Amino acid sequence: MRLRFAPSPTGQLHVGNARTALFNWLLARGNGGTFILRIEDTDFERSTAQSASTILDDLRWMGLTWDEGVEVGGDCGPYRQSERLHIYRAHIVELMAGGHAYHCFCSEAQLAQDREAALAAGQPPKYVGRCRGISKQDARRRIDNGDAAVVRFRVPDHREIVFHDIVRGEVRFSTDVIGDPVLVRSDGIPAYNYAVVVDDALMGITHVIRGEDHISNTPRQLLLYEAFGWKPPQFAHVSLVMGPDHSPLSKRHGATSVAEFRARGYLPEALVNYMALLGWSPGQGEELLPLDELARRFRLEDVGHAAGIFDVDKLAWVNRHYLKMAEPQRLTTVTIPYLQASQWVAEPDAAGLAFLETIVPAAAAAVDRLELVPPRLAFLFDYSAAGALANDAVKAEALAARPVIEALADELEATPPMVDRDAFRAMAMRVRERCGQKGKALFHPIRLALTGEPEGLELDLAVPAIERGALLGRLEGRPLRSHADFRQAGADSRSETDGQVGPEPHVEADGQVGPSGIRRILSAAERARAFRAALG
């Protein structure tokens, strides 16, 4: 079983095409077949090397690696159509000799006129066949004379072309509605319908899975296989991907390319898993499956016939699942660019990385996609007591809870850094003793004072993160890797903070990136002090 994905490098990899690539890959992988990647760049006007390389990157990112093709080689190369021109040229001779192809000298204006006339008469606008009867000698003479010519395929009249489409079943077309297709353009470059057939045949492709937009090309291609005496592959046409309004998925629906989803912070396994679900079902009500499991279960016969609407909400759900499953280290690595974009992180060193790994995964587990992580972590890097109190609701609540704020600030003056959840809980209990408040009346004001926000990560996580982050700036050159390290560091710093007012307390984050490659984070004590002061 040999399958291929053959994109045209005329832009970014669209999710519809990515899904086609995925289906090809799944079938190949699930059956021990070969997956081939070919670049169809015969449209020199629109094709770019840049686009080709990003498409390759996107495929690799999704995990859809190929066994043969561009950049990996193989026995059937080259795998770029622009490098196969000599092959197409050699084969066109055979077609001409067999009378299956002929030169056509019709001008574009003439063709356009024919088309209009046919439409006006209610006829299918196919090529009228004006040049079909031109003798080879005459054609030769005109070409030598400098006349522009294309090569057309001679489609036989009154034939019915029937083929079995693996997803759609029997499909039939009458050749009477098919005009003689252009095989070679006047500039000598082969047209799509010709190049695919030559390539698929020579590369030994056994199954062609492609978008439904190609279904009407299939009879022409079948005729070409017949003319060459080649055995055609099996075809499977998968339906197209639509936007929520049932029109083809386009920019106005939001992200449409793999690169855009990647940039927004979707994990590749999530995008791939979701795409597999669009038009296909693994059955048994199971939906969240890894790539190899999808490959094991994938069957072309089970692919749906109807167009699928791309559901961003469901994608988000799948992504959330994988965001929760991902390794903390990997999650941190892929999230750092978003933190850098917020100017909170530069190039973190080992200590900075260790710190991020203790909090980024928790933030990532609470969002739909990685680009939403920074707002979730703003409490660490962008704390501002004055800014928080500028919000009327926050101010009102803080005012009403003044005893809690007072008790918190007092208590924190005498509390060493709370580097874990237990230390925070113990501190909260002491505040409770001081002010007599409990539950929501206790914790929500604490949240306001310490994070500056009315909502966010649970305090058990947020407060230790604040403390560890604040410690980061003070213990230069000392890598802290584990929770135990942080705990030890917290104990060590006790003597410096204990009972000391210290230098001028930072009331606002100063925006400086510290030695760990992370912007300086205010400690809980500094925050409580500033919050109380700002409250007046």
Add this chain to the structure above:
RNA sequence: GCCGGUAUCGUCUAGGGGUUAGGACGGGUGGUUCUCAGCCAUCAAACCGGGGUUCGAAUCCCCGUACCGGUACCA
């Protein structure tokens, strides 16, 4: 216009001559947690329309409608 394709909750789908037509996402409600998220429970929500065939049709057939694709010297 012509040719081809498609049609089950809003969306992705399971099923397929006799079912309370199942699941998931999203939505509603209640519970849980300091909050958001999450989690748990629970509710609403579908066989495009019309004719056949049949004891019986969402399922098979025909017609219609809607939508999608094609109708290029783009792929």
